[in-house]
Amino acid sequence: MHLTVLESVLPMPKVPDKGSVTRRGFAVLRVAVWEEPWVFALSVLASMVYGAMTVADGWALGWATDHVIRPALERGDTTFGAVASLISLFLGIAVLRAIGVVGRRIGAGIMQFRLQATYRRRVTRQYLKLPLEWHHQHPTGMLLSNANADVESIWFVIAPLPMAIGVIAMLGFATAAMFAADVWLAVVGCLVFPLVFVANVIFQRYLQPLATRAQQLRADVSEVAHESFDGALVVKTLGREAAETERFRTPTYALRDANIAVNKARGMFDPVIDGLPRLGVLAVLLVGVGRVRSGAADAGDVVQVAFLFTLIGFPIRALGWVLGELPRSVVGWDRVQRVLTAEGGMEYGDQRLTSTEAARLEVSGVRFGYLPNRDVLTGVDFTVEPGRTVAMVGPTGAGKSTMTTLLTRLVDPEEGAVKVDGVDLRSLARDELAGSVALVAQTAFLFDDTIRGNITLGGDYGDEDVWDALRIAQGDGFVKSLPDGLDTKVGERGTTLSGGQRQRIALARALVRRPRLLILDDATSAVDPQVEARILAGLRSAVRDSQAATTVLVIAYRKATISLADEVLFLDEGRITAQGTHLELQQKSAAYRDLVDAYEKDAARRQEEAELAAEIDDLDAEGASA
Amino acid sequence: MSAAEATRLDHGDDAGGLATLRQGLRVSPELAQGWWITALLALTMTAGRIVVPIAVQQTIDKGLTGAGGPDMSYVAWMCVVCAAGVLVTAGASYLTTVRLAINSERGLATMRIKAFRHVHDLPVLTQSTERRGALVSRVTSDVDTVSQFLQFGGFIFLVSIGQMLLATVVMFFYSWQLALVVLICFVPLFASLKYLQRLMSAAYGVVRAKVGEMLSAIAEPVVGAQVVRAYAIEQRTQQRIDGSIEDYRRTATRAQAITGITFSIGGLAAGLANAGVLTAGVLLGVDKQATLGEILAFMFLVALFSDPVQIATQVLTDAQSAFAGWRRVLGVIATPADVVDPGESGVVQARGPISVEFSDVDFAYPEGDLVLRDVDVRLEPHRRVAVVGETGSGKTTFAKLLTRLMDPTSGAVLLDGVDAREISFVSLRERVVMVPQDGYLFDASLAENVRFGRPEVTDAQLLEAFESLGLTDWLESLPDGLDSPVGQRGESLSAGERQLVALVRANIADPDLLVLDEATSAVDPGTEVRVNAALERLMAGRTSVTIAHRLSTAEAADEVLVFDNGEIVERGPHDELVGAGGVYTRLHDSWIAQRSEL
Structure with missing residues (x-):
């Protein structure tokens, strides 16, 4: 971000938390001026040139009427010099005015889009800085609109701002020009211009709630459409298409009526705002004739003032536009400020992890909860020795996924410590942990990038490394079959992948880094059981006879996944309740048995029922034969 | 797929x-x-x-x-x-x-x-x-x-x-002379209008594309917050975002500049017309061919003429x-x-036990290869059928044809001997209900979601539906019972609980043929047991077809259809197929291997 001279001298203006929308809106405008003082100054200067030249146009017509046209028409003759001065005067004014218009518009554009960009950069920097906990507390849709629509709505007001300031100058020049022409004509002007201004303000005030309502209803329509299309399969299979259409009809009709209401308001005020200057011209003509008759004014004065009315009628609306945009601007400002003023962020130490061997993981006395007084983990202790593969097993909601976020320092424990190679994660330098530990989460997130980009994430890995990683993740086959192979774009505009394919890419992303500690959080849930078996086998052989020694912690439900492990940790109600090999745990812990054997139990129950039914059949048969 | x-x-x-x-x-x-x-x-x-x-x-x-x-x-x-x-x-x-x-x-x-x-x-x-x-x-x-x-x-x-x-x-x-002067002064503007307009729409086209890129870059640190942090790629992410923000800013400013210049050209033309009218007016006026009033009126007319051109x-x-x-x-x-509803002219079928027949069914997506070929199978009423096969074998397509989410490319799907294409939607959807893998829930109360298929059912009937699936305990464990809000897409409930809601919903719909796409995601054992028990009760007394992802489901079925590469390759009860040494044996072996220690 550039630092201007002003910035170093003047502190950024404060926007008060309370007060009228107009007052707060003007404070936001002051911030805009403070952020972009030079662009603002230039565009206002250009706008003032435009304002002055608009008034000059009226003045020139008055002057030409009295000094060139009337004398020429009365005398029946004119001079070359008079005509030349006419042409150069009007062309000169037109050129200067055009320069003013271009300068004003380009200046406003530069300022508006620069401010947008600045605030988008600030908001996204906050997103990257704020801890994951903060992200969890805010809905995704809201964060996206904070960075996009809300930033945009703060600065819409900048587009008409220079013009509005130019119009204020224009009104000043016009008043002066009118008084110079004739006092009484000026009085007419002083009545009409404020009236047009007041009509504009009333209109904006009246329109604002209507426009806001229409905006809200557009969101409602969109919500129903989103929901209905997302649930299309349910809608279709239950034959509810007609009922859904009725549900959609309600907000659609409400929006239709709201739009009509907005237009009725516009239809009412537009003719008033348009008509007032026209009535003003007629008043000027009427008063003007009287003044000319009494010899107090010339015909040129009347023409000049009348022409000014015609010229100023439209630009004066810019004042209304600015006032009308202020509420939206303030709402956007408040929403964006909530992000920009959010506190938080992780502290880092300066320790490094220098080992190239498999990592040792140590968790001691870890307590953690998302909400106060509701701990998810309470006093977790365990150690994973280098090179071991450990499975973490536990019922839904036991805190397994939370554990993975602690191990990768996405969050910090409230008590206790997580250590890798004996170093507390909190004392590691920034980005140090990612060099040693890789996490593959339950839901695979892919970037709008190529498959290669999604695996390397900008890291320096050769194609051979990428293919190796894909091979272990069982993803080489489908990637090869894609038209552009590794260069295939994934995401909305590229190829769409199935859940299982996405998971395999996410897995390859972790494997290509040859992490010293690999954490898998149910990372193969969406792949076919057969494919999963192959992945696990590949992973096991890669880990066992590995050139790159890796410690693995895997969260799993399926027995095959668990059986990959040298050791099993059973996590229940926020603590490790049992630890040992799979066989040991099966003997030791009833809860573990229940969990792991759930599938088998289900199958066994069916078996028993079938046997019972067979016995009853046999008994019936015996009874019948007896 | x-x-x-x-x-x-x-x-x-x-x-x-x-x-x-x-x-x-x-x-x-x-x-x-x-x-x-x-x-x-x-x-x-x-x-x-x-x-x-x-x-x-x-x-x-x-x-x-x-x-x-x-x-x-x-x-x-x-x-x-x-x-x-x-x-x-x-x-x-x-x-x-x-x-x-x-x-x-x-x-x-x-x-x-x-x-x-x-x-x-x-x-x-x-x-x-x-x-x-x-x-x-x-x-x-x-x-x-x-x-x-x-x-x-x-x-x-x-x-x-x-x-x-x-x-x-x-x-x-x-004055026709003055009018001509005005028109001539506007000729250059009219001539350039088309060009300027093309320039503008091209510029805004680029802006729209850049907005899309920017939005997707901005979404990364929000949607992918965990990955960005876990892989420490904050810098790279920020660079991508900054780049896209800057691209958008540049193109938007450029489009705005073009608009500004275009806009000012209208004003220039008006100025030119003013000068032309006054000059010509003076020359004409000297010859008594124009009055002062007419000349001045032209100035006002030029303003009326040029305003629309500018915008x-x-x-x-x-x-x-x-x-x-x-x-x-x-x-x-x-x-x-x-898939078209035959509507009024469609067959309305009587309710009751239903038989299903696929008669020489082929299916291909337009301009694609055959996904299903020569499927010829009859399912008797009240049978419990499991459909198994690897991903891409055609089992999901089979279910979609069965529920008439799609129509076969050739051949026919017959329900009680009537081509499904001839049955009115109302009758068809009443008899055939599919429970998808992830039963989508709407952001409303539990009751509204359950009665989605049939809004007219009373609360008492709802409670009965829960009771008959053995889910009263679960319902009572929810804070507000039937009135409990399920949240957006049902996110206030666990995946297993969402499946329960989908089952009750199907129970309320009371179909003759139940098509189930078995959920693959793991849920906790408590819910798992509940889901299975409810499923058993739901399937009782109906014809059911389950796309089975777990072979335990196939073990419990009356009959198993084994799909491979778009064809039914084996058919029969589990006990017969498991030892036959075919595709099913292979699937079963890997399922067993996966359930037990490797």
Whole structure:
């Protein structure tokens, strides 16, 4: 971000938390001026040139009427010099005015889009800085609109701002020009211009709630459409298409009526705002004739003032536009400020992890909860020795996924410590942990990038490394079959992948880094059981006879996944309740048995029922034969 | 899995402006209602704008410089007439605006609803989750673009054209020589208009593309917050975001500059016309061919003439994007639905035990290879059938044909001997219900979600439905019972609980044939047991077909259909198939291997 001279001298203006929308809106405008003082100054200067030249146009017509046209028409003759001065005067004014218009518009554009960009950069920097906990507390849709629509709505007001300031100058020049022409004509002007201004303000005030309502209803329509299309399969299979259409009809009709209401308001005020200057011209003509008759004014004065009315009628609306945009601007400002003023962020130490061997993981006395007084983990202790593969097993909601976020320092424990190679994660330098530990989460997130980009994430890995990683993740086959192979774009505009394919890419992303500690959080849930078996086998052989020694912690439900492990940790109600090999745990812990054997139990129950039914059949048969 | 062709939408890109208009009027007849009244009003409205220049001319020629000096009474009389004209204009303007708004909004609401209804009939909706966003845009932002254009641009367009035409007529009435001078001064502008407009729409096209890129870059640190942190790629992410923000800023500023320059050219032309009119006017006036009033009136007329020209480029650009939006919506409506309801003429079947027959069924997505081939199978009433096979073997396609989410490419699916294509939707959906893997829940109460298929059922019947599936305990464990909100997409409930809701929903629907897509995601054992018990009870007394992802389900079924590469390769009870050494044996072995230690 550039630092201007002003910035170093003047502190950024404060926007008060309370007060009228107009007052707060003007404070936001002051911030805009403070952020972009030079662009603002230039565009206002250009706008003032435009304002002055608009008034000059009226003045020139008055002057030409009295000094060139009337004398020429009365005398029946004119001079070359008079005509030349006419042409150069009007062309000169037109050129200067055009320069003013271009300068004003380009200046406003530069300022508006620069401010947008600045605030988008600030908001996204906050997103990257704020801890994951903060992200969890805010809905995704809201964060996206904070960075996009809300930033945009703060600065819409900048587009008409220079013009509005130019119009204020224009009104000043016009008043002066009118008084110079004739006092009484000026009085007419002083009545009409404020009236047009007041009509504009009333209109904006009246329109604002209507426009806001229409905006809200557009969101409602969109919500129903989103929901209905997302649930299309349910809608279709239950034959509810007609009922859904009725549900959609309600907000659609409400929006239709709201739009009509907005237009009725516009239809009412537009003719008033348009008509007032026209009535003003007629008043000027009427008063003007009287003044000319009494010899107090010339015909040129009347023409000049009348022409000014015609010229100023439209630009004066810019004042209304600015006032009308202020509420939206303030709402956007408040929403964006909530992000920009959010506190938080992780502290880092300066320790490094220098080992190239498999990592040792140590968790001691870890307590953690998302909400106060509701701990998810309470006093977790365990150690994973280098090179071991450990499975973490536990019922839904036991805190397994939370554990993975602690191990990768996405969050910090409230008590206790997580250590890798004996170093507390909190004392590691920034980005140090990612060099040693890789996490593959339950839901695979892919970037709008190529498959290669999604695996390397900008890291320096050769194609051979990428293919190796894909091979272990069982993803080489489908990637090869894609038209552009590794260069295939994934995401909305590229190829769409199935859940299982996405998971395999996410897995390859972790494997290509040859992490010293690999954490898998149910990372193969969406792949076919057969494919999963192959992945696990590949992973096991890669880990066992590995050139790159890796410690693995895997969260799993399926027995095959668990059986990959040298050791099993059973996590229940926020603590490790049992630890040992799979066989040991099966003997030791009833809860573990229940969990792991759930599938088998289900199958066994069916078996028993079938046997019972067979016995009853046999008994019936015996009874019948007896 | 689904061929790209099946997700194709008619974009109607090739439709010309007039064709779009015709098609649009057919979809929304309200648009044209009483159009001639609106047009007359619009004409009256523009006529009123000509009042001022005429008043100026009359005042100057008759009131100020007329014979015998200033004539106060004439000017006063004329001003009253003109004021009346201004008031009539205002009234006409109000009526035009309101009529336009009412007609266009009604027409667009009709189109929006038609499009929404039709989208539900399009196969792309259920086959391509990625395209749903685009479909939502069709019934939201695309229609809004048209609406906003009609309200602002369309109105201005109408007024502008009238204003320019009328100003031209009056100019020629006063002095054809001066009128020609004005037109000549505007020639360069008219000539460049098309070019400027193309330049502008190209610039805005780039802006739109850059907005899309920026939005997707901004989404990364939000949606992928965990990955960005876990892999410590904050810097790279920020660079991508900064780059896209900067790209957008640059292109948007550039488009704005082009608009500004275009806008100023109108003003330049007006200045040129002013200078030309005054010069020519003086020369003509010297020869007594023009009065002072006429010359001055021209200055006012030039202003009336040039204002519309200045905004024309902007309006044309808006019109282009509005038309593009309109075409897209109409394109959706014009996309043929694959599966058509025979409606009134359809067969209405009696309820009761149902048999299913696939007769030589082939299926291929348009221009794709066969996904199912030669499927010829009959399922007897009350049988419990499991369908197994690897991903891509055709088992999901089988289920979609069974529930008539799609129709076979050749052959027929018969329900109780009647081709499913001939059965009315109402009857079909009553008899056949599918429970998808992830039973989508709406952001409403549990009760509303459960009675989604049949809104008329009472709370007592709902409770009974829970009871009959053995889920009363679970229902009572929820804080607000039936009134418990389930949250967006049902996120307040666990995956397993959402499955329970889907089962109760199916129970309420009470179908004869139940098609289940077994959930693959792991849920905790408590819920798992509940789901299985509820399923058992739900399937009792019905014909059921389950797409089985767990072979334990196949073990419990009366009959197993084994799919491989689009064909049914084996068929029979589990016990027979498991030892047969075929595809099923292979599937079963790997399932066993996966359940036990490797």
